Amino acid sequence: MEGEGVEVIHSWSAPRSLSTSLMYSFAQRDDMEVLDEPLYANFLKVTGVERPYRDEVLSKMESDGNKVIKEVIFGPGKKKYRYCKHMAKQRLPNLTNDLMKKGKHFILIRNPLNVLSSFNKVAAPSFLELGLGYLVSIYSELCELGNPPAIVDADDLQKDSQAVLSGLCQDLGIPFHASMLKWEAGPKPFDGIWAPWWYGNIHKSTGFAKPCMHSSPFPSALYDLLEQSLPFYNMLRQKSRRTGSSLQPSLPPPSLPVPANEKLLAWVGDELLPRESAKVSVFDSVVQGGDAVWEGLRIYNGKVFKLDEHLDRLFDSAKALAFSNIPSHEVIKEAIFKTLISNGMFDNAHIRLTLTRGKKVTSGMSPALNLYGCTLIVLAEWKPPVYDNSGGIKLVAATTRRNSPSSIDSKIHHNNLINNILAKVEGNLAGADDAIMLDKDGFVSETNATNIFMVKKGQVHTPHADYCLPGITRATVMDLVVKENLVLHERRISLSEFHTADEVWTTGTMGELTPVVRIDGRTIGNGEVGPVTRRIQDAYRVLTAESGVPIPISVE
Numbered sequence: 001m002e003g004e005g006v007e008v009i010h011s012w013s014a015p016r017s018l019s020t021s022l023m024y025s026f027a028q029r030d031d032m033e034v035l036d037e038p039l040y041a042n043f044l045k046v047t048g049v050e051r052p053y054r055d056e057v058l059s060k061m062e063s064d065g066n067k068v069i070k071e072v073i074f075g076p077g078k079k080k081y082r083y084c085k086h087m088a089k090q091r092l093p094n095l096t097n098d099l100m101k102k103g104k105h106f107i108l109i110r111n112p113l114n115v116l117s118s119f120n121k122v123a124a125p126s127f128l129e130l131g132l133g134y135l136v137s138i139y140s141e142l143c144e145l146g147n148p149p150a151i152v153d154a155d156d157l158q159k160d161s162q163a164v165l166s167g168l169c170q171d172l173g174i175p176f177h178a179s180m181l182k183w184e185a186g187p188k189p190f191d192g193i194w195a196p197w198w199y200g201n202i203h204k205s206t207g208f209a210k211p212c213m214h215s216s217p218f219p220s221a222l223y224d225l226l227e228q229s230l231p232f233y234n235m236l237r238q239k240s241r242r243t244g245s246s247l248q249p250s251l252p253p254p255s256l257p258v259p260a261n262e263k264l265l266a267w268v269g270d271e272l273l274p275r276e277s278a279k280v281s282v283f284d285s286v287v288q289g290g291d292a293v294w295e296g297l298r299i300y301n302g303k304v305f306k307l308d309e310h311l312d313r314l315f316d317s318a319k320a321l322a323f324s325n326i327p328s329h330e331v332i333k334e335a336i337f338k339t340l341i342s343n344g345m346f347d348n349a350h351i352r353l354t355l356t357r358g359k360k361v362t363s364g365m366s367p368a369l370n371l372y373g374c375t376l377i378v379l380a381e382w383k384p385p386v387y388d389n390s391g392g393i394k395l396v397a398a399t400t401r402r403n404s405p406s407s408i409d410s411k412i413h414h415n416n417l418i419n420n421i422l423a424k425v426e427g428n429l430a431g432a433d434d435a436i437m438l439d440k441d442g443f444v445s446e447t448n449a450t451n452i453f454m455v456k457k458g459q460v461h462t463p464h465a466d467y468c469l470p471g472i473t474r475a476t477v478m479d480l481v482v483k484e485n486l487v488l489h490e491r492r493i494s495l496s497e498f499h500t501a502d503e504v505w506t507t508g509t510m511g512e513l514t515p516v517v518r519i520d521g522r523t524i525g526n527g528e529v530g531p532v533t534r535r536i537q538d539a540y541r542v543l544t545a546e547s548g549v550p551i552p553i554s555v556e
Helices: 019-027 040-047 054-060 065-073 112-120 132-144 154-159 161-172 220-237 259-263 285-289 307-320 329-343 418-429 472-483 495-499 531-546
Strands: 007-013 032-036 081-087 104-109 150-153 265-268 271-274 292-300 349-356 375-382 393-397 434-438 444-447 451-456 459-463 488-491 503-508 512-519
Touching (some): 019 081, 040 054, 040 065, 104 154, 104 220, 112 220, 150 154, 150 161, 154 161, 292 307, 307 329, 307 349, 451 495, 472 488, 472 531, 503 531
Parallel strands (some): 032 081, 104 150, 393 434
Antiparallel strands (some): 265 375, 292 349, 349 375, 451 459, 503 512
16 A cells, blocks of 8 residues: 555655745645655665765655655555655656655756856755756656646746646546645745755745746856756646736637647758757847748659659748758758658648748848848648648638739738738638739739639630739649640739639639638629639649659658
8 A cells, every 4th residue: 555545645856846835835735745756865875975964864755765665655644645855866767666656746957047046055056966858758757657636837837936836736546625725934844954054035034936037147158058958947837827917818729620739840950850849040040030931732642743843932932042051852852751751641741942042140121131041941731632622612811912023023922911911811801711902003913822713605714913922723734634634814803804714713722722612791603613614623633643753751
């Protein structure tokens, strides 16, 4: 029997993470006894680490770790629960696995940015002393045992102690007590022998203090240690129980359109990274000014459709924007293939390929500040066509006009998409799937995301590409129209002509070929997908099934 009926709660943390405050919090419960680092003497004996209180700890505390686990941690008790505060580095290999297999565990973390300065005032910090590596190891060990621990961030605990404590108690399967929010100032009878060296400020406290909004400057001498530690903190932070803050209100995690995309790998710079780690620098030009070019690619039956055509346009766009130090075609292809193969994406997938001007040496507009070379991003997702290609979609005309080549030439496939986004906002507010954008003279250019075609009396019409992007899917469909022995006109087309068309469809890599059944409240044709649209859809489906650049898969 565990503690002869006592339920043991293990708190694992690193120094300066409010672990003692949390111990004081749990000690306020009338159903809880607490132990302050019961394995400290074992740690000092096994590691030989010097501390000013070392001799006193070894003389007054049991130093046989396994004996402590059996007789103290899981020994008999008079209360229902026993709270054990552990430092992560005290989880040593000489200890029995019962320590991890029994009881309920949680991990307390704190941002090293908020720890290092405080720690530095007491002792010289190091990566090992910070303990984040040990905490990640403990998290992994508990997960392997089938008992993933709850994770609490000390900074969240300070912001909203009641919400975090209540949630932690729920995770531990125990009732929350309001008494946990306050305690009396001063030393406690259960404090460890080391309290005079570490607990001075805590003894002045009577609860969890709100975080200081204006901290002191971070010591530059600790910058490298901060960089070393943050990835471990961030890994655990992603698993933590979150609360809101005044700077960033808490939102429930959204569901993904395709759940399988939760665990994808994306290419950023020169490496593959997990979804939540795939980020660019705040100094990157795409962040500073939307200064990047991009392409969308689709994967069909183990092949990348129109890969070379998309890469040619990417390079044309980069040249038009005077990018320098651009990676070669082969380098980009290799990144694309590695990303697809690593994700196992060989069909029904879409790639957002982005090439930014790269990182700047300091913030500013001038490309002269870009001295690192371009940043390549390959974002591959499981993504079926984003529109209803069977039943059709609804469009509205936006008041936002498509920009003229005299301002920003749409033939440059750039990331500064605010013109399109404003039109999409209008479409969303009108309850439409997308919005039609007109040129400066009032003729139809394209939609906010796709090129557009119409059919009238069996003949196909599409706006010329003076204002719109001459899409690769658009060009492909134009070729198919001709191959199907249909008449094709590329000309200026007014909005009323689209209102009265027999059929309308849009084209784009992400959505493929999509029927349009209503525009501005007018029914297109009979409101159903027309015969010409079906015919071109079928021809496009055949083409994508049989053509494309094969993904090179090695056979082992």
